[in-house]
Amino acid sequence: MTPRLDLRCADCGIRHRAVCARCDETELARLEEVKFYRSYEAGQKIVWAGDDLSFVGSLVAGIATMSQTLEDGRVQMVGLLLPSDFIGRPGRTSTPYDITAASDVTLCCFRRARFERLLADMPHVAGRLLEMTLDELDAAREWMMVLGRKTARERIASLAGVVARREASFDLATRTRDIRLDLPLTREAMSEYLGLTIETVSRQISQLGREGVIELDGKRKIVIPDLDRLGAETGDEAMAG
Amino acid sequence: MTPRLDLRCADCGIRHRAVCARCDETELARLEEVKFYRSYEAGQKIVWAGDDLSFVGSLVAGIATMSQTLEDGRVQMVGLLLPSDFIGRPGRTSTPYDITAASDVTLCCFRRARFERLLADMPHVAGRLLEMTLDELDAAREWMMVLGRKTARERIASLAGVVARREASFDLATRTRDIRLDLPLTREAMSEYLGLTIETVSRQISQLGREGVIELDGKRKIVIPDLDRLGAETGDEAMAG
């Protein structure tokens, strides 16, 4: 990773969604003292499965993936890390997953031991972290439904839906008009997330494009003309943000 | 559910694994004051998806399932609740999942509001609950690999492996000899957990039985003559307890 200029927390894009969301000015100042940034280029490993985690931190910009690999090479992504998501958990000194930068990524980091000490007397952070962990558990379970029961077509729609929901929660204006998604995932990364092959991913994306459910703007951008229409393709009714 | 006689915490089978695992005598006494038991018969719903959770609690005996249903009826189990597992999380007043007793079930319960108050000044409970939540997150992710990438045969072996590991952690003597599993799940429940149809589950179980990887003792009991052999069938190497 390469060094990067500091940023004031008050100006930070994830200020109100990340682990620091509930902090007041005083608490924020304490975090600001010890935080540091790290940057990774697309494709770089951020953490190797099983390695000791010397730091924890929030994803500020970019997209990262969490994945698991079987001995024979089969890969399954177990989490998609979007801005404001947190890497590392109290009491865990390592993750059993590879974490990889899917696009260029910036992390707002804390040394792990120091963060755990801070946690003890910053209940706002501890509480928010627990909440985020429970959200992750829900997300993992939602994805179990995708992997266990949905068709290839529904899986693609579900992926678009997940990212669109997150995007929409950042930028509330988007609900009515077209939603433009920057989805810097290769077909391979999508296939790893969706439990499919790249060929099937490609075919289903083309198909949804031909039918106008999504519009393709280059290989890595998609436009959703009608969120409800997309929702109808995911298999589950509730798509409302 | 039917009422049930009280049990002293000190004699409780899940005393050292459940949310109370780290409590000392004093703390245990506080929990003992407010706990109450509930029992459910096989097949009964414990919680309906979306309903308000008036209580939280630990599974003392039996097996329960957590599942999600799509509008068109497709079902995916998102968690298998074994003795010592906890139902309910701080800050969540409901679960988005149906929780169903797969066998007769006994729960050690606390009224939700009271439990959350207790939590504030019992860090041993809060800490253990966080740890258990993180374990559940790992379990959910392990299962994403099963659902996304494993064959039907590997899925069956993985299910047996998950239950065997839990069983073994209760009863450490079992590692060498045959492991007997009481698995009170119907083929339908298994298929919901494994993302398969009941026919496929049935075929694969028969096949593994014919090959001697597992032995069938009636419909709801299986014997594992060789844990390593079973492990080799799960697709992932690490099966060691």
Added chain:
DNA sequence: CGGGCCTTTGATAACATTCAAGCTTCGTGG
């Protein structure tokens, strides 16, 4: 311009599902 990487598309094959029938097991009532 050439090479590498990613993506698309086509043909074929495999694995799991679906549809269908028969078999156990178990509880109930005659």
Added chain:
DNA sequence: CCACGAAGCTTGAATGTTATCAAAGGCCCG
């Protein structure tokens, strides 16, 4: 006590969705 029916399980045959194998088409960057 046996007969019956319901529920759960097994097995077979046909079908279908997705994977696999193969080739060619874009796109970026040196």
